Amino acid sequence: MTISRRRLLSTSGGLALTGALATACGSNTGRSGDSSGTGKDSGGKPTLQQWYHQYGEAGTEQAVRRYAAAYGRASVKVQWRPGSYDQQTAAALLTSSGPDVFEVNGPTLDQIQGGQVTDLTDLFEGVKDDFNPAVLAPKTYDGKIWGIPQTIDMQLLYYRKSLLKDANVEPPQTLDELVDAAKKLTDKKVKGLFLGNDGGAGVLGGTPLYAAGLSLFTEDGKVGFDDPAAARTLGKFHRLYADKSLLLGAPADWSDPSAFVQGLTAMQWSGLWALPAVQKALGDDFGVLPFPKDGPAGKPAVPVGAYSSAVSARSGHRAEAKAFAKWLWIERTAYQEDFALSYGFHIPARISLAKKAAKLREGAAADAVRYATENGWAQPLLWTPAGQTAYQDALSRIIKDGANPDTELKAVVRKTNAELQRVQKKP
Amino acid sequence: MRHRTLWFWIFVGPFAAGLALFTYVPLAWSLYLSFFDAHNTVSPTHFIGFDNYASMLRDGAFTDSLWTFTVFSLFIVPATYALSLALALMVNRLRAAQAFFRSVFFLPAACSYVVAALVWKLSIFNGVRFGLANTVLGWFGSDQTAWLSTTHPPWYWLVIVTLRLWLQAGFYMVLFLAGLQRISPQLYEAAAVDGARPGWQVFRHITFPQLRATSVAVVLLLVINAFQAFDEFYNLLSDARGYPPYARPPLVYLYYTALGQGQNLGLGSAGAVILALIIAVVTIVQARWFGLGRRED
Numbered sequence: 181m182t183i184s185r186r187r188l189l190s191t192s193g194g195l196a197l198t199g200a201l202a203t204a205c206g207s208n209t210g211r212s213g214d215s216s217g218t219g220k221d222s223g224g225k226p227t228l229q230q231w232y233h234q235y236g237e238a239g240t241e242q243a244v245r246r247y248a249a250a251y252g253r254a255s256v257k258v259q260w261r262p263g264s265y266d267q268q269t270a271a272a273l274l275t276s277s278g279p280d281v282f283e284v285n286g287p288t289l290d291q292i293q294g295g296q297v298t299d300l301t302d303l304f305e306g307v308k309d310d311f312n313p314a315v316l317a318p319k320t321y322d323g324k325i326w327g328i329p330q331t332i333d334m335q336l337l338y339y340r341k342s343l344l345k346d347a348n349v350e351p352p353q354t355l356d357e358l359v360d361a362a363k364k365l366t367d368k369k370v371k372g373l374f375l376g377n378d379g380g381a382g383v384l385g386g387t388p389l390y391a392a393g394l395s396l397f398t399e400d401g402k403v404g405f406d407d408p409a410a411a412r413t414l415g416k417f418h419r420l421y422a423d424k425s426l427l428l429g430a431p432a433d434w435s436d437p438s439a440f441v442q443g444l445t446a447m448q449w450s451g452l453w454a455l456p457a458v459q460k461a462l463g464d465d466f467g468v469l470p471f472p473k474d475g476p477a478g479k480p481a482v483p484v485g486a487y488s489s490a491v492s493a494r495s496g497h498r499a500e501a502k503a504f505a506k507w508l509w510i511e512r513t514a515y516q517e518d519f520a521l522s523y524g525f526h527i528p529a530r531i532s533l534a535k536k537a538a539k540l541r542e543g544a545a546a547d548a549v550r551y552a553t554e555n556g557w558a559q560p561l562l563w564t565p566a567g568q569t570a571y572q573d574a575l576s577r578i579i580k581d582g583a584n585p586d587t588e589l590k591a592v593v594r595k596t597n598a599e600l601q602r603v604q605k606k607p
Numbered sequence: 608m609r610h611r612t613l614w615f616w617i618f619v620g621p622f623a624a625g626l627a628l629f630t631y632v633p634l635a636w637s638l639y640l641s642f643f644d645a646h647n648t649v650s651p652t653h654f655i656g657f658d659n660y661a662s663m664l665r666d667g668a669f670t671d672s673l674w675t676f677t678v679f680s681l682f683i684v685p686a687t688y689a690l691s692l693a694l695a696l697m698v699n700r701l702r703a704a705q706a707f708f709r710s711v712f713f714l715p716a717a718c719s720y721v722v723a724a725l726v727w728k729l730s731i732f733n734g735v736r737f738g739l740a741n742t743v744l745g746w747f748g749s750d751q752t753a754w755l756s757t758t759h760p761p762w763y764w765l766v767i768v769t770l771r772l773w774l775q776a777g778f779y780m781v782l783f784l785a786g787l788q789r790i791s792p793q794l795y796e797a798a799a800v801d802g803a804r805p806g807w808q809v810f811r812h813i814t815f816p817q818l819r820a821t822s823v824a825v826v827l828l829l830v831i832n833a834f835q836a837f838d839e840f841y842n843l844l845s846d847a848r849g850y851p852p853y854a855r856p857p858l859v860y861l862y863y864t865a866l867g868q869g870q871n872l873g874l875g876s877a878g879a880v881i882l883a884l885i886i887a888v889v890t891i892v893q894a895r896w897f898g899l900g901r902r903e904d
Binding site for chain 2: 369
């Protein structure tokens, strides 16, 4: 078959038109639901893009879509994003096609200093004291607040009462007792403790340092673990590995309670969110503990944190996005309680809501809330990813390779100090 | 002549434009970024010269990742070479069902690295008692092994290497099969007349030398592929909190540096340039050493 020039032109013209139509209909810039390019829907209301990471709890997605649909002053399009959400948002914030308002595990210091997020301080007028100060602090930089904490998440140690009783082991109150208990609870079928498939290097973070009476940073902004007590505490983790008391290589990692409820481990470090699943599977045959203290200055520790709602500085509708964030996460307290407790299990960020939530007043949940209040620590804003990675690598080498904790920590202190200098240089 | 030029641009133009837009522009921009302090930005203003390069070369984690690559190459290049050549020799000798076996061995090459990594991680080599490998070892009274988390001995290499062998041996087998089928039968006949014993002697003196060009191409591809290792490492060893310091190849490290929460795009770009230079140098040296492009003997 020969193709005439006319036919070629008409075919390529048709293809181009089809492409243009496909682009117009199917393109997803992540920004507008309107076709006019004005950022407004057919009713003249602004269109806002709101991003969430994918929650594992059934019903959460429907709930946030319901909240968005109930907002009258803008048309809010929810994007439910599976995969590496932190990387997705970090990349999207570099462009103008990202979200207007978004959930973030931060924002990070670099995002704030880079001018990628909007100052939300004015939204907190009259309600600031009702937000849990432990989780509000990492959202605050230079006296301004850059994210609205949504719900508080915390991690804690789950233990199986019957297995401990059979092995004649008391719930551990110190790190040494935890190490001994894990060994006693280990047999051919069950491991004593699950701290994640990497042996705890990733999830524990600064928790053992706080349990040793130290911190990641001192109040005056210096490295808080340049201390022999830190090396002594971290060094104890290698015994867990050498004793073969740690469960490693479980199909689901620490954040999922499967290993615990399936009887693969007698104790597991996991999140408060796992509590309903554990309760459903084990009834009353479990208890929760904070991470046990270590050394004479030690005290129990539980990490607390909060995803927050932030507004992109590149948003074309910043004022509208701020108004929506305020409406959803500050004014609509019923939605906050619903979001925290109807699907998964979290603590509302507003103190007044956490106090009156019936589900948090009894049993293991009440213990967890008490630990969060009395022993909670939140990751400081100064703890940048570079420092975290260096610390996590060091902890992995200490746990698995038996590396010298003193030498490893010195390298982390050097890296953290360099990071402190870098971030303090910026305006 | 004008028509030919028009047709040339109609067919080649879109691809050339795509190549320029999605390959050369990002490459050039990455080179530009590598000389700037580019935290959380692709439009930096603070020029810092070679500081990013110096930082990357002083960074123990980056140099460790290069060592990881070297160890991986030492395992995977000879193992894949030997296995794919052995498979090709076996399939080539088959009188019946050759197409069937060729397809069977080639089929894993069509499988996604991500899917295969998840099968290896969750089903075969998970660390609990009901993982396939641990179940089989359990029949012989062995304790459960955490294949991906044990560093002494480094069992994770077994998982990584077997995964890649399964995925790529079939592809290289096809290359060797093509090479084998290009060898003139007269050479074997002449060797038989001269009294060469079939088997090792014929392979050593006829088959292997005749496969020189294919071998050089296979080894080059294997080394470059090893440098580009990312998918199976990332999917086998990463979790929501990051990646362990062992078995972290350069691309995984650069991914976390540039695209992780740190978003240090300047430093990541410097690492990418260093890595590209290393790959180029190794490839050129290797090609010269093997005599790539030299006339067949």
